[in-house]
Amino acid sequence: MSHAARLDKPVGGETGVAKAVCTSRWCDYVELAKLRITVMVVLTAWVGYVLAVPMAAWDVVTILAMTLGVGFSCVSSGILNQVWERDADARMTRTQNRPVAAGRISVTQGVVLGIATGVLGVGILYLGTTVLAALLALATLLVYVLIYTPMKSLTPWATHVGAIPGAMPPFIGYAAGTGSLSADAWPAFLILLVWQIPHFMAIAWLYRDQYASAGLRMLPSVDRTGRRVSAHVAVTSLLLVGVAAMPLFARFGSAGLLYGVLALGGTVAFAAAGVWFAARPCDGRARVVFITSLLYLPFVYAILAWDRP
CATH class of the missing domain: 1.20.120 (Four Helix Bundle (Hemerythrin (Met), subunit A))
Structure with missing residues (x-):
């Protein structure tokens, strides 16, 4: 969803234990999911929900479904983006150690996980919130993966196109609360x-x-x-x-x-x-x-x- 990013720098002075943790398969899946970005995306969706629904009318089930649905959808877009850009990532110092680019997670695994989390995320939004929220999440995922990601190798305007799906989480949160915009x-x-x-x-x-x-x-x-x-x-x-x-x-x-x-x-x-x-x-x-x-x-x-x- 959102394509918000961070500056990745190598960290020196790691202990043997720290290195063992960071090279584990669990760490690879955490990195693949881009959890820090996912948390930020979910928080922006919460803002949309808060703007839409008065506090007295907040529904715990809807909020939980929105959180999980947006979270899994964001994880999906991040995974499929890394699969698509694996060759480019391998040529960049800041991204060459990403799990798919480095070969620690296969392309097949990445595609399966990306599609599965996308279906899960959109499905949770559909079943637990509103149809509009689910449709917005699906559109966001498709535009991010199928339009923005390949555009990055073609035109500098990809950043501006990518800003559209990147800005959708508040809309999804708002639609989850009201079913409209x-x-x-x-x-x-x-x-x-x-x-x-x-x-x-x-x-x-x-x-x-x-x-x-x-x-x-x-x-x-x-x-x-x-x-x-x-x-x-x-x-x-x-x-x-x-x-x-x-x-x-x-x-x-x-x-x-x-x-x-x-x-x-x-x-x-x-x-x-x-x-x-x-x-x-x-x-x-x-x-x-x-x-x-x-x-x-x-x-x-x-x-x-x-x-x-």
Whole structure:
């Protein structure tokens, strides 16, 4: 689902025990599932549910089904993505030790696990929440795996296409609670949609040489001057300020003063980091954008979910 990412670095000074744990088959399956990303995706789906359903009407069974359904669907997309990109992953230092790329889990195993978890996730959403939530999850999975993933080797616009399935979890959570999508579901979706561009541009800038060697046409790997990267980061960072202001209007949920002060203040700070990078692209500034993006999203989502009318 979401294609949010982290900066993987080798960790030195591991003990023999730590190495034994990290080379176990269990560790391979955990890495294959990308559990940290899955947890983040599930949390964004929870935000959608909170926006849709008043606390007094929360249903434990629905929340559990939504959590499991979104979680398994996200795991599925991550597994199938790794199967598809195994050759590219093997050529990149930051991904060459992924289980499928390294050959510790076979392609057949990956495909079976990916399809099984996808069917399980969509099925749980269908049986335990609403038809719309299940359909949105299925569409997200198909677009991510069959459109976004192969596009990465063809065009730098893949990042923008991938941002659409990446932003769907709040919609899925909202639909799980109501069976429909209303205007107040849109801000959470759009914040996540726009946020992904500076977030992933920062990652791609830091690893632009590796992406280029792997044949993945991320914008920083083909735009060696950084002019187009700067434009994309600056425009989307500033656009995020307008998108983040949407909940302040009655049509989109009527967020309160707390959201207006803290969330918009945080958005302006994140936008400033993006514009600062765009003024002179370099690794140090890209790292600041990346770290700021990781702090920004949970901060704004938490306030959006809390400061309800």
